[in-house]
Amino acid sequence: MSSTLIRFPSLAEIRRANPVEAAEIARRLARIYNECDALFGVLAAKVETEGVKVVYQYLNTALWLDDVTQIGPAAAKRIVIRGKAVNSSSNLDGTEIPAIAPLAGIAARAGEITPAHVDEIVATMIKMPATVSDRDRAGAEKILVDLARQATPLEVRKAGDRLLNTFDPDGPEPKDPPERPQRELAFQEHRDGTASFKGKLDNLAYAQLRAALDPLAKPHSTEEGRDTRSQWERQADALVDLVRLAMTSKKIPTHGGDRVHVAVTLDFETLKSGIGVAMLDFGGVITAAEARMLACDCKIIPAVLGMDSEPMDLGRSKRIITPGQRCRLVMRDRGCAFPGCNKHAKHTEGHHIVFWANGGQTNFENLTLLCERHHRLVHCGGWEVRMGGDGRPDFIPPAYLDPLRRPRRNTLHAT
Incomplete structure (x- = not known):
């Protein structure tokens, strides 16, 4: 037609x-x-x-x-x-x-x-x-x-x-398996501290993930009535539950010298009153009420004394920073302190402002957090670090970047 x-x-x-x-x-x-x-x-x-x-x-x-x-x-x-x-x-x-x-x-x-x-x-x-x-x-x-x-x-x-x-009941001849499983995971962080992610899993990994998530994602009734969450909401809640279960395992690797954890920072008065907000180590905030709920089942670290009342200044007695010092550095720097770097604290290591090899002490005032790339740059790239009058690190660029060598700071991390 x-x-x-x-x-x-x-x-x-x-x-x-x-x-x-x-x-x-x-x-x-x-x-x-x-x-x-x-x-x-x-x-x-x-x-x-x-x-x-x-x-x-x-x-x-x-x-x-x-x-x-x-x-x-x-x-x-x-x-x-x-x-x-x-x-x-x-x-x-x-x-x-x-x-x-x-x-x-x-x-x-x-x-x-x-x-x-x-x-x-x-x-x-x-x-x-x-x-x-x-x-x-x-x-x-x-x-x-x-x-x-x-x-x-x-x-x-x-x-x-x-x-x-x-x-062709036998189907095409199977291909050789790849050298490593095809797995990808990418995060996109938003300004409010939330995040989206997407990824790809091979057949076995996907089957294992679904096997772990499905029982946790089943709808369940409460005293208020039937479960009103959508399928997507139930699956997200199940993933969070799975992560919580994993974080309680003794087999999970350590990170930065301490067991894997989420750091929530707030002052004691806010914790007592339940009014206000608390800051997460990956950016973003939660309500003080949510922080109080977390405090029912967590280790509380007093920032003044450090973990287990350990001393915060070690002088030349030790080179490696302690978990307590690291906690205090995270509270101050929030992440890599190098100007313009958005690496979170979990991806950083402690740096002696006055190099240890040059007689620098392992004291809080001589420490800052740097990611691996910027740690190497500070040691080998002509940058200098000085502690400012307010107790925060300033970074002095080499002369070829700025002939006046004006101090710079990282303004990306919330404080």
């Missing part, structure tokens, strides 16, 4: 349509859309056959199509791939290139199936084993095209998978 036989609805006809008429208009427009996409594909195959580089002076057909229509590179590329798959073409030497799914092309040009249906059919035909005869290939494509006229693209995909299993 040609699109010239299908009448475009007028604007007035669309606006006054009742539900039945609106559905009929939608089907009519969908048929026109399907035909247009298919005819785009025919045009793309023609340009490809004539030689887009020689005749049209373009690097490829998708670039030409995007340039003349401005439909966007991605859409143009999809049209060209689809058009070449369902329309026969030829090389510059005249050698014919048969269509991968010719029956799907015919149905698409008649407006009977959508571009999404065509993509699923083509994907199945590409995966068809070379041992399948031409007759069986044509029969398989006819089954999928007939189904596509009345089913969704997903149903066509599932039917295509079943056909492939019929022709």
Whole structure:
């Protein structure tokens, strides 16, 4: 059927349509859309056959199509791939290139199936084993095209998978496993201290994570009634519970010389009253009421005395800073103290402002937190560190960066 036989609805006809008429208009427009996409594909195959580089002076057909229509590179590329798959073409030497799914092309040009249906059919035909005869290939494509006229693209995909299993029950030869599992995790921190994250897990790691999360994420009823949390909220709560369980394990590695923990900083009056806010070591704040709840099951470290009342100044008796000193440094510096660095305290190490090798003491006033990169830069890059009058470190850049060598400070960490 040609699109010239299908009448475009007028604007007035669309606006006054009742539900039945609106559905009929939608089907009519969908048929026109399907035909247009298919005819785009025919045009793309023609340009490809004539030689887009020689005749049209373009690097490829998708670039030409995007340039003349401005439909966007991605859409143009999809049209060209689809058009070449369902329309026969030829090389510059005249050698014919048969269509991968010719029956799907015919149905698409008649407006009977959508571009999404065509993509699923083509994907199945590409995966068809070379041992399948031409007759069986044509029969398989006819089954999928007939189904596509009345089913969704997903149903066509599932039917295509079943056909492939019929022709090749063993499936493709398995690939060698990668040298290491495919796992990724990335965090994006927000100004209010919250964070988003996304990642990727291999099959086994995903199965293990789901096995651990699913029991924790089950909806449960309370005295107030049924669980009103969404599935996503329950899964997030389950992940938090899983992290809490892990942090109580004695097998979890230490960090910065101490067991893994979350530092919450607030003054004693705020803790007593429950009014105000407390600061987290990764930025952001929580309410004093939440801090009081955490204090019911945590180790409270008095900042004046240090951990277990240990002395904060060790002079030359020790070179490595103690957990108590580190806690106090975290409270002051909040993270890497180098100007412009946003590394959190968990990713830093203690640095002697007057180098230990030069007689510097392991006293609080001679210490600051630096990430590994900036620790190396301070030692080898010409930067100097001095303690300011307010008890916070100033960083003096080398002369090639600032001839006046004006002191700089990190202003990224909340204080």
